[in-house]
Amino acid sequence: MTPRSVPTLGFLLHDAARLLRKRFEQRARHLGLTRSQWQVLALLSTCEGIHQGGLADRLDLEPITLVRLLDKLEAIGLIERRPHPTDRRLRLLHLTEKAHPLLVTARELGEITRAEALEGLSPEDCETLIRLLNTIKSNLVAACDRPIGEQKRSVEHG
Amino acid sequence: MTPRSVPTLGFLLHDAARLLRKRFEQRARHLGLTRSQWQVLALLSTCEGIHQGGLADRLDLEPITLVRLLDKLEAIGLIERRPHPTDRRLRLLHLTEKAHPLLVTARELGEITRAEALEGLSPEDCETLIRLLNTIKSNLVAACDRPIGEQKRSVEHG
DNA sequence: AGCGTATCATAAGCAAACTCATTATGGGTG
C-alpha cells in the first residue's frame, strides 16, 4: 500500500529541475553561459564585493563548488577576484563591465524558459509553488546541517 | 520592476532538488547506493525485461546517461544485462536477487528524507505540489524535443 | 539480393555538485 500515485516526490522534483536546466541551456548555449554560472552572476550582482565563502553561503553551495564556477567566470572575463586590503585570506568578488549585458540577456532567456515550463498554471498556482518550494528548501537547509540517525519513526506527538 | 520576490523559480526548484538529493545521499551512503541508482532500480522493478532505450525513455534520460548508471549497477551486481533472443542490438535488463532488499531499504530512507523536507506542509499542499510539478515536467518534456527560437514574445492570443 | 537508413548501445569530453584533504593566513591565549 505504498502510495504508488505519490511514489517519489523527490524524483519528480529532480526531474523537473533537470529538465528546466536542460531547456535553459539549450537556449543559452550561444551565450556561453550555463544556468549555474548565471545564478552566480545574478546573485553576485546584488552583493558585489562579497568574499567567496559568503557567496557560497548565500547560494547554499559548498565552497569548492563555487570555486570552480568562479574559475570559469574569471577565465571568460565576467568576474574579478580582488584581494582584501588587510586579510590576505580573502578574495573579494566583483562583476566586470562585460557581465552586465549578459546578465540582461540571460534573464530574458530565463523568463522565456520559465513561461514554457509554467504553461497551463494559474498565477495562484505559481505563488503556491514558490511558497511550497521555499518551505522545502528551508527545511532541507536546516536538515543538511543536522546529523542523520534521528530516524524519527513515530514522533507524531511532538 | 522585474518580480524580485519571484526572481527565479528555476533556481528555487534546482536548489530544492539538489538539497533533497544531498540529504538522501547523506542517509544512503552506507548502502553504497545513490539517489539516481535508486531511481533506476525502482523503475526497473516495475518493468523487468525492458531494454535500455525503453528504460531511458521512461526515465526521461538520454541513453548514454543511463548506460553509465547501468555500468555501475551491473558492476556492483544489482542488475543483469541479458541478450535479446533474436535482436542482437538489444540488451534486456533484470534485477538480481541482491537488489530487492536494497530497494526496500532505500524506499524507507527516501520516505524519511521526504518527511523531513515536507515538514510543515499539509496533505493538500503535497498534492498540489505533485500536481504542479507533474505539469511542469510534462511541459518541459515536450519543450525539450522542440527546436528553440520560437521566442514567443506576445503570443497571448494563441 | 543488396543497399540505405533507422535504431541500439556506447565512447569521448564537458559541466556541476559532492566528499575528503590540504595549504595559507589570522587571531586569540598562555
Next chain:
DNA sequence: CACCCATAATGAGTTTGCTTATGATACGCT
C-alpha cells in the same frame, strides 16, 4: 612573542547529467 585552532580558498577524485559522434545490427525498399 609563540603556539594552536579556526577560517578561506583550493586540490583530487567521484557521480550524474548533457551534447556530439561511432560501431553494430536490423529492416525496408527497390
